[in-house]
Structures are given as C-alpha cells and as structure tokens.
Amino acid sequence: MTPPRLATAAPAIATPGVPELLRALGDRMEPSTIDPALRLSIPKDDVANPELSIVIPAMNERITIADFVDWCKEGMARAGVRGEILIVDSSSDETPEIALAHGARVLRTPKRGLGRAYIDAIPYVRGRYVLMGDADCTYDFREITGFVVKFRAGYEFVMGSRFRGYIEPDSMLRLHRYFGTPLTTWILNVLYNTAFTDIHCGMRGMSKEALLRIELESQSWEYASEMVLKSVCLGLRTTEVPVRFLKDREGRLSHMKRGGWMEPWRAGWINLRAMLLYGADYFLLRPGLAVLAAGLALTLPVTAGPVKFGPVTLSLYWMLFGMALSVVGLQGFFLGCIVQTLYGYSATASRRWVEMFPYDRGMAVSGGLLLGGLAAVAPLIAEYMAMGLRLSTSAGTAHYLAVTGLLLIAMSFINFGSTLVLHAVTLRARRRLGTRK
Ligand SMILES: Nc1nc2c(ncn2[C@@H]2O[C@H](COP(=O)(O)OP(=O)(O)OP(=O)(O)O)[C@@H](O)[C@H]2O)c(=O)[nH]1
Numbered sequence: 370m371t372p373p374r375l376a377t378a379a380p381a382i383a384t385p386g387v388p389e390l391l392r393a394l395g396d397r398m399e400p401s402t403i404d405p406a407l408r409l410s411i412p413k414d415d416v417a418n419p420e421l422s423i424v425i426p427a428m429n430e431r432i433t434i435a436d437f438v439d440w441c442k443e444g445m446a447r448a449g450v451r452g453e454i455l456i457v458d459s460s461s462d463e464t465p466e467i468a469l470a471h472g473a474r475v476l477r478t479p480k481r482g483l484g485r486a487y488i489d490a491i492p493y494v495r496g497r498y499v500l501m502g503d504a505d506c507t508y509d510f511r512e513i514t515g516f517v518v519k520f521r522a523g524y525e526f527v528m529g530s531r532f533r534g535y536i537e538p539d540s541m542l543r544l545h546r547y548f549g550t551p552l553t554t555w556i557l558n559v560l561y562n563t564a565f566t567d568i569h570c571g572m573r574g575m576s577k578e579a580l581l582r583i584e585l586e587s588q589s590w591e592y593a594s595e596m597v598l599k600s601v602c603l604g605l606r607t608t609e610v611p612v613r614f615l616k617d618r619e620g621r622l623s624h625m626k627r628g629g630w631m632e633p634w635r636a637g638w639i640n641l642r643a644m645l646l647y648g649a650d651y652f653l654l655r656p657g658l659a660v661l662a663a664g665l666a667l668t669l670p671v672t673a674g675p676v677k678f679g680p681v682t683l684s685l686y687w688m689l690f691g692m693a694l695s696v697v698g699l700q701g702f703f704l705g706c707i708v709q710t711l712y713g714y715s716a717t718a719s720r721r722w723v724e725m726f727p728y729d730r731g732m733a734v735s736g737g738l739l740l741g742g743l744a745a746v747a748p749l750i751a752e753y754m755a756m757g758l759r760l761s762t763s764a765g766t767a768h769y770l771a772v773t774g775l776l777l778i779a780m781s782f783i784n785f786g787s788t789l790v791l792h793a794v795t796l797r798a799r800r801r802l803g804t805r806k
C-alpha cells in the first residue's frame with residue numbers, strides 16, 4: 370500500500386528540525402495522509418516496484434548511515450533483488466540528509482520508540498518482503514542473500530541468527546552473549562515448542578502480508594518479543610538464516626547505552642512483559658488444567674472421609690488444599706480460553722472455546738454443580754441446626770462431604786461467570802474477525 374502522492378512540493382506540515390537541505394537535494398516531499406506527524410522524502414534515484422523493502426529505524430546515526438545505505442545496496446545487488454531502503458528517522462543530526470543523498474527513502478517520524486518507528490513505516494512499505502535491522506552497521510547488510518532465498522521459497526518469517534553466523538569479538542556483552550540471550554531463547558523454545566537460536570536478533574524479515582497480520586503494537590524495544598511470539602501464535606512459516614554481527618563503530622554509542630544504565634534492564638523487563646502479554650494463554654490454559662487435576666485428585670477421593678495412600682493419609686486439610694488448587698486451576702483454565710478468544714489469532718482459535726462451552730450447556734452445568742454442591746453441604750447444615758448452631762470439633766462424614774459441596778458451588782460460579790465472559794468476548798471477536806482471517 371503506497372500512500373497517495375500529493376503534487377505539492379512544499380510540505381503541508383512543518384516538521385521542526387528538518388533542514389531545508391532536504392529540498393536542496395531535490396527530493397520530493399510528501400505530506401502524509403496517514404499520520405500528520407510523518408513525512409516521506411524520496412531520493413532522486415528512487416526504485417520503482419521493489420520486491421524487497423529494507424526498513425530501518427534510525428536516530429542520530431550520522432557516523433554509520435552512509436556506509437549502511439551503501440551496504441544495503443551492495444547486499445541487494447549481490448542477492449539479485451530489486452529493493453528500496455526506507456529509513457524511519459527520528460534524528461536531530463544530519464542522518465536523514467545523508468541517507469537521502471545515498472539513495473534511501475526517508476520517513477521522518479517523531480521520537481516515539483523503536484517499535485513505534487516500525488509501526489509508522491508499515492503503510493509506506495512497497496515491497497512484498499520486509500527486512501529489518503539497525504542503521505549502525507552492526508548487522509552486515511552486505512549479506513542478505515539468505516533472507517531473499519528464504520522469502521522466495523515461501524517463508525513468512527525469516528529470523529536472523531548471530532549464533533549460527535558470526536559474532537565479532539567484543540561486539541556483544543558477555544552477559545548477553547553467554548547468559549541473557551541463550552537463556553531467554555531457551556525459555557521461549559521450551560514454552561512454545563519452537564527452535565529459535567537467537568530471539569533477540571534485530572536483523573529479521575517478514576513478508577509484508579505477515580507483518581500486517583501480526584498487527585504490531587509495541588512502542589519500544591519489546592517489539593522484538595512481540596514479533597516472535599505472534600509469529601508462533603499465528604503459525605507463520607518460519608526459518609532462520611545465519612547473520613554476521615559486528616562491533617559498534619568507534620565513537621558510536623548504542624541507544625541502549627545512551628539511555629543510561631537502567632535501559633537494558635528496562636528493555637529486558639518490557640520484553641518479558643511482551644512475552645507474557647502476547648502468550649498469556651500458555652501460562653494459563655495447560656498449567657490451569659494441571660493444577661485443576663491435582664486439586665480434584667486431592668479433594669474428590671476424600672469426599673466420604675479420610676483416605677490412606679501408603680504413609681500419607683488424605684484428610685480434611687489436604688481436601689482444603691485440593692479445593693484451593695481446584696479453584697485456582699479452573700479459573701486459570703477459563704482465563705486461558707478467554708484470552709485465546711480475545712487474541713483472535715485465527716478464526717479457529719476464536720471459535721474453538723465457545724463451541725466447546727456452548728451457552729446453554731454452560732448454564733445447565735453451572736445449575737447442576739450448584740444443586741449438587743448444595744445437596745452435599747446440606748447434611749452439615751442440618752447437623753449445625755440440630756446442635757443449636759454448633760458443630761462438633763472432630764470431623765465426621767458430613768464435614769468431608771461439605772468441603773466437596775463447597776468446591777462444587779465454587780466451580781458452579783466460576784463456570785457461570787467464565788461462560789458469560791467467554792461468550793461476551795466472542796461477540797466482540799466476531800466483529801473483528803469479519804475483517805481478518
Ligand atoms: N526512529 C527511531 N529509531 C530508533 C529509536 N531508538 C533507536 N532507534 C534506532 O534503532 C536501531 C537500533 O538501536 P541500537 O541503538 O542499535 O540498539 P540495539 O542494537 O538494540 O542496542 P545494542 O544491542 O546495545 O546495540 C538503531 O538504528 C537506532 O538508531 C527511536 O526511538 N526512533
């Protein structure tokens with residue numbers, strides 16, 4: 370989708386800090402019809418109908434930007450692909466002028482974070498395939514053939530891997546190289562049953578169609594985790610290619626470091642948040658079922674009184690523990706179903722739970738559980754009344770039965786509330802799915 374061109378030469382929106390030099394270079398300026406804060410500049414030697422778009426956020430990268438754009442051109446020539454370079458720029462130095470002079474399109478955007486820069490760029494992407502990375506010449510864009518080959522083979526998400534490629538000595542902090550990145554990659558692989566080797570690699574590619582489907586939302590560094598997680602949830606055809614990672618140029622300080630000592634920790638924190646937010650169902654659904662099963666196993670067999678399993682006697686306290694587990698587990702499971710429906714990653718995922726828990730049956734089950742629970746609690750209430758509003762201190766059969774009864778009542782309410790929310794959420798999800806697959 371290319372934003373419509375306006376014939377006017379003068380920008381309708383004055384963006385502070387963009388020097389007149391841009392016009393002196395002879396580019397055409399285009400006021401954006403999408404976001405008035407954005408403005409696109411097109412170089413003299415612009416490329417028509419690109420197959421590939423190299424989309425690169427940049428902020429004050431005057432030390433490297435010239436070489437970087439040249440590297441991209443070299444990379445595209447070697448890969449035999451017709452491509453555009455789109456620099457998404459929030460600089461206050463001369464980065465945009467240099468990029469434009471070297472043949473890149475420059476989309477000026479306010480400083481709103483790395484993730485937001487990518488979101489801003491999406492309507493301006495013309496290629497079928499999008500390659501992302503940094504403007505700092507740390508990722509070697511002279512070698513992009515692997516990405517192009519994989520794209521043309523039909524892969525929708527092509528992740529770069531520094532660990533399968535080359536890492537120049539001292540280019541990465543030891544803590545990141547030997548601990549942070551391998552550990553977080555391993556955790557993600559275990560949780561989501563994937564086989565990534567470098568989930569933090571900034572050089573990565575996606576087909577434009579897939580990029581639209583994942584609907585990026587992250588404004589800052591956490592876009593990296595969001596992309597990976599959503600690619601998994603959407604079941605994108607994914608592969609990895611080795612990439613070369615080089616040291617920062619003399620005099621260049623990464624934005625992570627420019628942000629102060631807290632910035633890497635903040636980045637880690639928001640990346641973890643993204644992993645939890647975009648994959649909440651993984652932490653709720655199956656773990657919820659497991660906890661529910663354990664809870665029921667501790668509660669139900671003890672309904673008629675204490676049960677001995679080898680050296681362990683399951684009595685009232687175990688039952689109460691089991692009841693707490695069951696409640697937490699059942700609620701966790703339902704929350705997982707609800708959140709999966711809310712994500713709406715696919716029509717099948719959205720329909721699955723509402724079909725499995727139809728409204729009428731849900732209400733009938735809740736009613737049944739409530740009646741069963743009340744019936745199981747009744748003997749204890751009768752005993753309580755008969756003894757003048759007192760209960761014996763030693764637990765008898767009625768006590769055990771009452772705990773199971775309480776559990777059934779709690780499950781009835783959880784089932785009732787969750788069925789309602791699930792169906793309410795589906796009404797909204799349906800509206801959304803009308804416009805997507
Ligand atoms: N447009 C825009 N670009 C940004 C912003 N923040 C960072 N960038 C650019 O995004 C790219 C990645 O930033 P880097 O500073 O290299 O961060 P990094 O590679 O994650 O950090 P290191 O691992 O320490 O190198 C660079 O090209 C930056 O210039 C932003 O807020 N807006």
Ligand SMILES: [Mg+2]
Pocket residue numbers: 503505507623
């Ligand atoms: Mg970098």
